[in-house]
Amino acid sequence: MHIPESLQDLADSEAVQFLKRPKTITRIFAGVFSLVVFSSLLTDGHQNNTETSRLRCVLNGNSTACGFAVGAGLLAFLTCLAFLALDTHESRIGSSRFKTAFQLLDFILAVLWTGIWFVGFCFLANQWQHSPPEGLLLGSSSAKAAITFTFFSVLVWAFQAYLALQDLRNDAPVPYKRSLDEGGVALTTLSPPSAASPVNTPPAGPNSLNYASSALSPYLATPKAPRLAMMPDN
Numbered sequence: 001m002h003i004p005e006s007l008q009d010l011a012d013s014e015a016v017q018f019l020k021r022p023k024t025i026t027r028i029f030a031g032v033f034s035l036v037v038f039s040s041l042l043t044d045g046h047q048n049n050t051e052t053s054r055l056r057c058v059l060n061g062n063s064t065a066c067g068f069a070v071g072a073g074l075l076a077f078l079t080c081l082a083f084l085a086l087d088t089h090e091s092r093i094g095s096s097r098f099k100t101a102f103q104l105l106d107f108i109l110a111v112l113w114t115g116i117w118f119v120g121f122c123f124l125a126n127q128w129q130h131s132p133p134e135g136l137l138l139g140s141s142s143a144k145a146a147i148t149f150t151f152f153s154v155l156v157w158a159f160q161a162y163l164a165l166q167d168l169r170n171d172a173p174v175p176y177k178r179s180l181d182e183g184g185v186a187l188t189t190l191s192p193p194s195a196a197s198p199v200n201t202p203p204a205g206p207n208s209l210n211y212a213s214s215a216l217s218p219y220l221a222t223p224k225a226p227r228l229a230m231m232p233d234n
Contacts, residue, residue: 023163024087030113030156031080036149038073041066044142058143060131065124069146072120076113076153083109103167110161117153124150 018024045066046055059065083106090102124147131143 018088021087023160023167024084026156026160026163027080027084027087030153030160031077031084033149033153033156034073034076034080036073037069037146037153038077040142040145040149041069041073045070045146058131058140059124059127062127065127068120069124069150072116076117079109079113100168103164107161107164107168110157110164114154114157114161117150117157121147121150121154 041058045058046063047058048055057063057066059069086102090099124143128143128147
């Protein structure tokens with residue numbers, strides 16, 4: 001384990017850089033808010049009123065509301081811990097398909113938790129509005145804390161979904177490109193030559209045919225007749 005020798009080395013370390021990421025900060029806040037919702041209603045969510053010793057949920061006596069807040073808070077907290085552990089190994093993922101699947105799962109769960117916390121906030125606020133808080137002994141502050149941090153969780157998970165969507169856009173897989181040979185020469189599209197571009201003519205050689213031969217003078221182009229040779233007399 002490398003021990004930083006100065007504050008600059010500590011600031012440049014991988015752990016500090018990981019904690020400074022917006023995604024990591026958002027997950028930590030989401031986990032803390034979920035823990036507050038979970039713990040506040042788990043400890044003081046069921047109270048007895050001044051008239052009887054029977055324990056009832058502080059949210060209008062509805063045990064479903066307390067159970068929903070406790071269950072959602074616990075699952076959201078575990079989700080944040082799991083994704084924080086996966087984020088530490090995100091840079092070591094070599095497969096682009098696995099990385100894209102991980103980012104897509106992160107986006108889907110963030111959108112899902114945003115909807116769950118929004119429904120939960122409306123449900124808990126409605127039950128608290130219809131409950132008589134003056135008849136409770138200690139549960140009123142716990143109920144208010146749970147409702148408040150449920151609303152904060154909606155905002156945090158919505159921002160987490162936005163960050164996951166940005167990661168999906170930035171880390172899109174590069175399309176597969178074929179190559180001509182094993183050397184990796186990429187195929188390119190050849191555009192037709194334009195009218196302004198010069199036409200490349202083949203190099204002229206001693207044994208090569210040239211289109212310019214048609215422009216020669218007729219004396220050179222017309223074959224000559226063979227000359228008559230005089231035969232000696234015997």
